[in-house]
Amino acid sequence: MQAGTREMKHTRQRSLIMLRSFATGFVAVTLLAWGPAAAAAEGDQVGQRFASSFAHEAKGEIDEALNDMLIILRGDAKHYVATLRSGWLYYIGGRYADSIAMYEAADKLAPSALEPRLGLMLPLMASERWAKAEVVGKELAKLAPRDYTVRSRLAWIAFAQGRYKEAETLYQAVLADYPSDLEMMLGLAWTWLREGRKxxxxxxFQRVLSIRSDNVQARTGLQSL
Incomplete structure (x- = not known):
């Protein structure tokens, strides 16, 4: 009787061990199978948010486009592209302080990248924080001395602050690399006009109009002579 009882106990113990092993294995296999699927599903959702955001932006629905990015960031606060894009959407929506904060956050996420600081210059310039924008621009100029965007923005910053001789030098330097650039031609023309070099x-201005006869800025410039 005792031997039979011991055998029954051993049998139950073996059954429990087998059941636990099966359960553990089942959970492990389930997690392995579920993990990639969940990651793929999450990736699909992020992709859908980006697609939705770009579609909203194309229709001028900036708040909706921004909301898609903020939803991504609620799930992953360190998502670089969503952070960077939020900075852009805040900027075009006129919310410059929020734009600055987002671009600075993106810069921290990718400290060796140029684009967050290029983006940061936009709301700084739009809010006329010229000194800060110039500091950022000059830091970028050290990293990319012949970058078009950096130099053209530094030229505009100098112009906006009435430093016309410096603006002239910067516009001419960009035009030396991009001789057909109408924006730089206009920048130089307006700089000369402010300097009294009519x-x-x-x-x-006439050179611009010889290429684009419908250019409003060039026509306005000629009328102001």
């Missing part, structure tokens, strides 16, 4: 300004 013949040079007139010639540059």
């Amino acid at each position: 013949p040079e300004a007139k010639g540059m």
Whole structure:
């Protein structure tokens, strides 16, 4: 009787061990199978949010486009692209302080990248924080000395602050690399106009109009001579 009882106990113990082993294995296999699927599903949701955001932006629905990015960031606060794009959407929505905060956050996530600081210059310039924008621009110029965007923005910053001789030098330097750039031609023309160099300004405005006869800025410049 005792031997039979011991055998029954051993049998139950073996059954429990087998059941636990099966359960553990089942959970492990289930997790392995579920993990990639969940990751893929999450990736699909992020992709859908980006697609939705771009579609909203194309229709001028900036708040909706931004909301898609903020939903991504609620799930992953360190998502670089969503952070960077939020900075852009805040900027075009006129919320410059929020844009600055997002671009600075993106810069911390990718400290060796140029684009967050290029983006940061936009709301700084839009809010006329010229000194800070210039500091950022000059830091970028050290990293990318002949970058078009950096130099053209530094030229505009100098112009906006009335430093016309410096603006002239910067516009001419960019035009030396991009001789067909109408924006830089216009920048130089307006700089010359502010310096009182009307013949040079007139010639540059006319040069722009010889390429784009419908250019409003060039026509306005000529009318102001």
